[in-house]
Amino acid sequence: MKLKVIIAALMVTSLSCIAAEPEPHWGYEGVAKPENWGKLSAEFSTCEKGKNQSPINIEHALKTNHDNLTLAFKPGTQEIINNGHTVQINVNEGNTLEIDNEVFTLQQFHFHTPSENQINGKHFPMEAHFVYKNKNGDLTVIGLMFSKGKSNIELAKAWQQIPTEAGGSTTLNQPVDINKLLPERLDFYRFSGSLTTPPCTEGVRWIVLEQEMNASAEQIEKFHAIMHHDNNRPIQPLNGRVIVD
Numbered sequence: 001m002k003l004k005v006i007i008a009a010l011m012v013t014s015l016s017c018i019a020a021e022p023e024p025h026w027g028y029e030g031v032a033k034p035e036n037w038g039k040l041s042a043e044f045s046t047c048e049k050g051k052n053q054s055p056i057n058i059e060h061a062l063k064t065n066h067d068n069l070t071l072a073f074k075p076g077t078q079e080i081i082n083n084g085h086t087v088q089i090n091v092n093e094g095n096t097l098e099i100d101n102e103v104f105t106l107q108q109f110h111f112h113t114p115s116e117n118q119i120n121g122k123h124f125p126m127e128a129h130f131v132y133k134n135k136n137g138d139l140t141v142i143g144l145m146f147s148k149g150k151s152n153i154e155l156a157k158a159w160q161q162i163p164t165e166a167g168g169s170t171t172l173n174q175p176v177d178i179n180k181l182l183p184e185r186l187d188f189y190r191f192s193g194s195l196t197t198p199p200c201t202e203g204v205r206w207i208v209l210e211q212e213m214n215a216s217a218e219q220i221e222k223f224h225a226i227m228h229h230d231n232n233r234p235i236q237p238l239n240g241r242v243i244v245d
Helices: 002-019 034-040 153-159 217-227
Strands: 070-072 079-082 087-090 096-099 102-112 126-133 139-148 169-171 188-194 202-209 213-215
Touching: 087 217, 096 139, 139 217, 153 217
Parallel strands: 139 202, 139 213
Antiparallel strands: 070 096, 079 087, 079 169, 087 102, 096 102, 102 126, 126 139, 188 202
């Protein structure tokens, strides 16, 4: 009987260890840098083996006639989070995108400096990604470039409460007006890609806006200083994908 109890106790301890096993650490520097993501865990293998990875250099886009973006925005509570990889703003329900006769709902938007995608070989000082999801869990990401210029009023609302330490979060006193954060013209490039962070899941619809917005050098530097390093994944091979304009 005593032997059975000991074996049972060992099994429970073993299962607890398995359950408590930490997720693979990834980042932008050292052994955890993007070039090594695919080797850090079997879960991240698509980062290395995928053929439709993001970000990309957008060039030689094919001119097409396509529908305009149909966006709807609803004011509400927003939470700003420093997750150690980026600064992310979680939004309320009711912000939607209609594309391909499907409705996608905005989950959050976050930032990278410098930009992850390039346009005609050019990096921008900062890029925002607006992550939308439909009822099936499919993702569409809208990319917005920022150039250095005047201070951005909408960014200022978030930046004045930006958590300086990883793991920090707070509710914004003044929610960002996403409609005003975006440019008036919504011309865009489109291509099929992936998440730009592990597990680098493919099948993501990418919409990169052609018109950029401004942010001041101070605003861009404040974000970069909080991250302590660049947080952009390097450009990935196109592998024959078509970019439409």
